[in-house]
Amino acid sequence: NLDCIMLPKVQDAQQVVALDLLLTQIEKTMGFEVGKIGIEAQIENAKGLVNIDDIAAASPRLETLIFGPADFMASINMK
Numbered sequence: 001n002l003d004c005i006m007l008p009k010v011q012d013a014q015q016v017v018a019l020d021l022l023l024t025q026i027e028k029t030m031g032f033e034v035g036k037i038g039i040e041a042q043i044e045n046a047k048g049l050v051n052i053d054d055i056a057a058a059s060p061r062l063e064t065l066i067f068g069p070a071d072f073m074a075s076i077n078m079k
Contacts, residue, residue, distance in 0.1 A: 004038040004063060009071070011047040016058035023061065035061060044068035045075035 007019055019039055027034045039061045043049055049072065056065060073079070 002037055004040055006040045006042060006066070008042045008068075009044045009048070010041040010055055011045060012051045013054040013058035016041055016055055016062060020059040020061050037061065038063040040064045040066055042066045042068055044071035046072065047075075 005019065005023070007015065010016060016039060023037050023039075024034055026032075027037065039059060040063055041055055043052060043055070043065060044067075048055065052065065056062065
């Protein structure tokens with residue numbers, strides 16, 4: 001049973017909101033409990049880090065924020 005989806009490379013709250021709406025449509029269509037599937041947002045670049053407060057507040061489905069340090073460092077040209 002699917003209980004959570006990881007959303008990679010999140011840069012803004014709209015990406016989380018869009019996934020929330022898509023999951024709601026799928027849950028309703030399939031007859032599942034709405035809101036049961038959670039979201040794990042992966043922050044992997046500077047824009048995502050700047051918008052982290054908005055991302056964290058974007059959906060009640062959001063269960064965790066995951067920081068991807070290697071991709072983040074690449075996004076700011078750090079070696």
